[in-house]
Amino acid sequence: MIHQRECPVETLIHVLGGKWKPMILWQLIESNKRFNDLEKLIPDVSQKMLSQHLRDLEREGIVDRTIYPTIPPKVEYSLSEYGKTLIPVAEVMCAWGENHNKRKYKESAS
Amino acid sequence: MIHQRECPVETLIHVLGGKWKPMILWQLIESNKRFNDLEKLIPDVSQKMLSQHLRDLEREGIVDRTIYPTIPPKVEYSLSEYGKTLIPVAEVMCAWGENHNKRKYKESAS
DNA sequence: CTGCATCCCAAGCGATACTG
DNA sequence: CAGTATCGCTTGGGATGCAG
Numbered sequence: 657m658i659h660q661r662e663c664p665v666e667t668l669i670h671v672l673g674g675k676w677k678p679m680i681l682w683q684l685i686e687s688n689k690r691f692n693d694l695e696k697l698i699p700d701v702s703q704k705m706l707s708q709h710l711r712d713l714e715r716e717g718i719v720d721r722t723i724y725p726t727i728p729p730k731v732e733y734s735l736s737e738y739g740k741t742l743i744p745v746a747e748v749m750c751a752w753g754e755n756h757n758k759r760k761y762k763e764s765a766s
Numbered sequence: 767m768i769h770q771r772e773c774p775v776e777t778l779i780h781v782l783g784g785k786w787k788p789m790i791l792w793q794l795i796e797s798n799k800r801f802n803d804l805e806k807l808i809p810d811v812s813q814k815m816l817s818q819h820l821r822d823l824e825r826e827g828i829v830d831r832t833i834y835p836t837i838p839p840k841v842e843y844s845l846s847e848y849g850k851t852l853i854p855v856a857e858v859m860c861a862w863g864e865n866h867n868k869r870k871y872k873e874s875a876s
Numbered sequence: 877c878t879g880c881a882t883c884c885c886a887a888g889c890g891a892t893a894c895t896g
Numbered sequence: 897c898a899g900t901a902t903c904g905c906t907t908g909g910g911a912t913g914c915a916g
Contacts, residue, residue, distance in 0.1 A: 664863025665788040665856055669779055671866065675889070678775040691898050702890055707899060717869070728897045729896085738869075741862065746775055748858045752851065753774025756781065759827070759848075785909070801878055812910055817879060838877045839916080 668745070671716050674709045676701045678746070681735070684719060685743060688734040718742060778855070781826050784819045786811045788856070791845070794829060795853060798844040828852060 672678055679698050683689055689697070694706055710733060713719040718739035724730040782788055789808050793799055799807070804816055820843060823829040828849035834840040 663788045663792055664860045664867060665782070667863035667866055668859045669783055669788070671863075672775070673779055673783060678773045678779070682773060682775075695898095700890095703899070704891085704901090705889065708889090716866070726897095729899090731898060741865075745858050745862045748855050749778045750774045752855045753777035753781075755851075756777055756826070757774055813879075814881095814911085815909065818909090833878095839879090841878060 671713075671718070672742070672746075674705070674712065676705055677709050677713065680706070680709055680713065681718070681739075681742065681746065684733060684735045684739075685746075688732050691731055691733070694733070713739075781823075781828070782852070782856075784815070784822065786815055787819050787823065790816070790819055790823065791828070791849075791852065791856065794843060794845045794849075795856075798842050801841050801843070804843070823849075 672681065676698060679701075680694060683694060683697050691706070691710075694710075695701065695703065698706070710719065710721070714721050717736060720734050720736045720739075722732045722734065724732070782791065786808060789811075790804060793804060793807050801816070801820075804820075805811065805813065808816070820829065820831070824831050827846060830844050830846045830849075832842045832844065834842070
């Protein structure tokens with residue numbers, strides 16, 4: 657089933673619309689991270705949501721998951737080459753959001 | 767309360783994260799529209815959600831709402847000057863989403 | 877015509893417990 | 897260490913009815 661969306665903007669929103677997904681991406685842009693690292697770096701995320709979001713991002717091809725079959729197990733998450741195409745998009749979104757937050761702050765302070 | 771978000775990307779997602787918001791913006795970019803016009807142009811939207819999303823977008827300063835005190839009442843929605851700053855952002859998002867949809871189609875067809 | 881109010885369902889998310 | 901399973905709360909959204 658092709659299921660062409662009317663507006664591709666919704667596609668993007670769906671891809672990084674999860675509560676913690678932007679934060680996860682943000683961390684992986686900086687450097688590869690293990691599951692436990694992400695858990696510590698994103699204080700309020702639950703294991704369930706971290707796991708679920710990582711699985712979502714993996715399925716979309718945004719992040720790669722490398723398993724080292726050691727004991728104890730080690731799993732490393734990284735931004736895929738394709739995932740890196742999201743960076744400029746995220747930067748544009750970030751710039752607008754930052755400005756919007758400032759705007760809202762100013763008007764509530766007036 | 768200032769409530770600074772950690773990642774401004776979330777701010778943007780919150781602004782146009784509603785199910786029909788991208789579609790509404792899309793329509794208002796093209797030209798000003800009345801409530802009833804939007805209802806017809808976006809076939810599956812419910813009155814409740816259309817109203818609620820328009821109110822959200824208005825509160826964020828994205829759309830302007832002009833009331834003509836006629837009988838029957840006429841209300842026109844338009845993209846505000848500030849709202850127009852969203853257009854380039856939406857275009858970037860749209861381009862990525864379009865490519866992502868193609869990618870997903872190809873891999874499911876392989 | 878342009879809404880708001882109400883009720884209801886589905887999805888998203890959080891907390892806790894358990895596993896290889 | 898890196899998860900999965902289950903439950904329950906909270907939010908988003910659809911359907912219907914009512915109002916200025």
